[in-house]
Each structure stands twice: as structure tokens, then as C-alpha cells.
Amino acid sequence: MAEAADTHGTAFKNGSATLLARVVGADSSEITQSDIDSATYSVHLLDDQNADTRTAVTGHADVSLTKTDIIFNTLQTDALWTKDSTGYNFRHVLDISSNQAFAVAGRRYLVEYKLTPGSGQIIILRFRINVI
Amino acid sequence: MAAGFQDLLAFLFGWKSASSVVAVSGPYRVAAAEVFSIGAVQGEQFYAGRATGEVFTAGTVAGECNGRSG
Numbered sequence: 001m002a003e004a005a006d007t008h009g010t011a012f013k014n015g016s017a018t019l020l021a022r023v024v025g026a027d028s029s030e031i032t033q034s035d036i037d038s039a040t041y042s043v044h045l046l047d048d049q050n051a052d053t054r055t056a057v058t059g060h061a062d063v064s065l066t067k068t069d070i071i072f073n074t075l076q077t078d079a080l081w082t083k084d085s086t087g088y089n090f091r092h093v094l095d096i097s098s099n100q101a102f103a104v105a106g107r108r109y110l111v112e113y114k115l116t117p118g119s120g121q122i123i124i125l126r127f128r129i130n131v132i
Numbered sequence: 133m134a135a136g137f138q139d140l141l142a143f144l145f146g147w148k149s150a151s152s153v154v155a156v157s158g159p160y161r162v163a164a165a166e167v168f169s170i171g172a173v174q175g176e177q178f179y180a181g182r183a184t185g186e187v188f189t190a191g192t193v194a195g196e197c198n199g200r201s202g
Contacts, residue, residue, distance in 0.1 A: 009166065009167020018170060022164045030156070083165070125162055
């Protein structure tokens with residue numbers, strides 16, 4: 001049963017992270033670039049006392065992504081992926097060259113991707129990052 | 133034309149389309165995901181300087197007070 005769930009991970013303060021996922025459709029077929037019209041991502045600083053509170057991180061709010069940069073038409077099984085032998089079709093490396101994404105150690109951040117398909121409802125990928 | 137013929141065969145025989153002309157329909161879900169943290173996989177700390185040290189306190193280690201008993 002597919003339930004909404006965040007993917008948890010850890011990143012260094014003032015470091016970057018690579019977010020990986022395998023996104024599939026109704027028949028468990030992997031999505032390809034042609035299935036997606038547009039994509040954006042945001043990084044939010046979370047409030048441990050209030051689950052509904054998010055603070056947008058400067059330079060990482062509703063940033064547009066090029067779908068051909070983040071979605072693969074074939075599954076990738078390189079060394080980055082240790083989850084299973086099937087592979088991933090989504091990959092994004094957070095660019096922190098201009099703005100830090102994870103500036104406060106000891107805090108939780110949410111990296112959220114919104115993929116707009118050609119038809120159907122929006123696809124949301126969420127990664128909850130513990131910064132050390 | 134070759135891609136279209138392949139799609140026709142895929143449709144007739146239930147093959148998975150090779151040309152991605154047939155879109156993957158939703159609803160969509162994340163089947164698996166993980167975070168790859170950029171940095172060292174393993175590390176080792178090396179302390180520059182002496183491996184052992186010793187604290188030397190200037191002054192007498194032991195003393196003796198000699199005085200007349202009477």
C-alpha cells in the first residue's frame with residue numbers, strides 16, 4: 001500500500017546532498033522525461049514544535065528545474081544508489097554554490113520537489129534532512 | 133516510422149513500449165528513495181602534535197623540613 005512518507009537522511013552543515021528516487025505510475029512503470037511538464041524544488045527549515053511551520057531557505061524556494069537534468073528515461077544503478085538493485089530515475093544534486101541549503105546544525109530541513117505531470121495530479125517528493 | 137511500428141507491436145503483444153510515446157499514467161508514487169550525503173564515507177582523525185605528553189610542575193617534588201628539635 002503506497003502511503004505518504006518522507007525519506008529521511010543526514011547532511012553536513014553547509015554541505016550539499018543528492019536526492020534520489022524511483023517514481024512510478026499506476027502500473028508501477030517508471031516515469032520518463034516525457035511524462036513530466038515541469039518541476040520545482042524548495043528547501044524549508046522545519047520547526048520541531050510545529051509540524052505546520054516551514055521557513056523557506058533563501059535561494060532554495062520554488063526553484064525551477066530542467067526535467068532532463070533530474071529525470072532519467074532508464075533506471076540508474078550506480079554506486080549512489082544502495083536502496084535496492086532496481087535503481088532510480090530521479091536525481092537532484094542540491095546546488096549550494098550561491099546559497100547554503102543547510103546552515104543550522106541540529107535542525108531538520110525539508111527538501112520538497114513538485115513534479116507536474118502532463119496529466120493528472122502533482123507528484124510530490126519529500127526528503128527530511130537532519131543536519132549535523 | 134520504426135518507432136511507430138515498434139509501438140504497434142508493443143500494443144498487440146503487450147510489450148513495454150521502447151519509445152516512451154505511450155505515457156505512464158497516474159496516480160504516481162515514489163517506489164523507493166534515499167539521500168546521498170556528499171562527504172566522506174569513512175574518516176579518521178589525526179591529531180597533530182605529541183601522542184603522549186607529560187606535565188612538569190616547576191618546583192620541588194618533595195621537600196624536607198629540617199629544624200632543631202630543641
